[in-house]
Amino acid sequence: MIYSVSAVGALFAFWLLLSGHYTPFLVAAGLGCAVAVVALARRMNVVDREGHPIHLGPRALFAYWPWLAREILKSGWDVTRIILDPRLPVSPTLVRLRPGQKTDVGLATHANSITLTPGTISIEVGKGEFLVHALTRAGAQGVESGEMDRRVSRFEAER
Amino acid sequence: MFAAAALALLATLALALVRAVLGPTVFDRAQAANTIGTVAMLLLAVYGFLTGRPDFLDLAIVYGILNVVGTIAVLKFFRYGDLGEPGEEEGA
Amino acid sequence: MSGALDAASWLLISAGGFFCVVGALGLLRMPDFYTRMHAASVTDTLGAGFMLAGLALQAGFTLVTAKLVLVGLLIFFASPTATHALAKAAMTRGLAPRLAGPRAEEEGPWKR
Structure with a gap:
């Protein structure tokens, strides 16, 4: 679970970084996309220590x-x-x-x-x-x- | 001064292109193509600064991602002669 | 933009351009495929690294710098992977590297 939350955070940060436009719609769309991508990744069982190694401090x-x-x-x-x-x-x-x-x-x-x-x-x-x-x-x-x-x-x- | 950097990158590009034409093996050409990809990324970044339009950096990022996928795909093709092959799984 | 920062950034960009050209020169001069890959990695690491660092100094602390860092990370994670895939593919296809003999006198001329 902690990997999913951190992956959503990283993807959302990536969206904000690339977009540069901070209207409510675009920010909400970014959050939606980040959650959707991680949901798909969870279905594929690729959200784990190896795919997203946050344990390396x-x-x-x-x-x-x-x-x-x-x-x-x-x-x-x-x-x-x-x-x-x-x-x-x-x-x-x-x-x-x-x-x-x-x-x-x-x-x-x-x-x-x-x-x-x-x-x-x-x-x-x-x-x-x-x-x-x-x-x-x-x-x-x-x-x-x-x-x-x-x-x-x-x-x-x-x- | 950005123009000087762009010129240096263009010179690099030209030299890599010569290697791609000379070969002799297909791997030399793939290596040259890979170098050209990296230099193109840098050139896009520098060109963005040269014209005062940093939006070109987005293009550089997209180009970089495509470059990686392209290189791996071409290599898989030359290694197995086929893109559908799953590749080797050691010990699996 | 202060003068010192400007000078430092131009120094970095010039160094980046220099290493890019040197890498490409090596790509032409080296005797076989495997040694050419070493030359190309100079372009990928030193050339790209210095040039991106110089551009980042020009941009200052903005979103542009963040994107430059992203481009840098992309190059630094992807280029060794691509290089390794290339080397492995060449080895699997049976392209033998030219190797130096065990003693220095066996080395012979390396130029073609």
């Missing part, structure tokens, strides 16, 4: 996202230097790693974070194993060091 997000942004900046700059280097010093490498996350949300966050960081891309994602393509050998070692794995696990565990 803001604390988790505010600890994890700034770290991820810093990683993206660092590796993005590295990839930029490689692209602009006339010798193109790439050493593409495939690595396998074992993610420590238990939930699907955690695994998806981990895989998406790997892909979002320039220089590493998750190719295959399973419960026990990721296959990661790295642009350079150094990038592959960075993935293997497991720092992202630890941080995503902490993110997943926080309530």
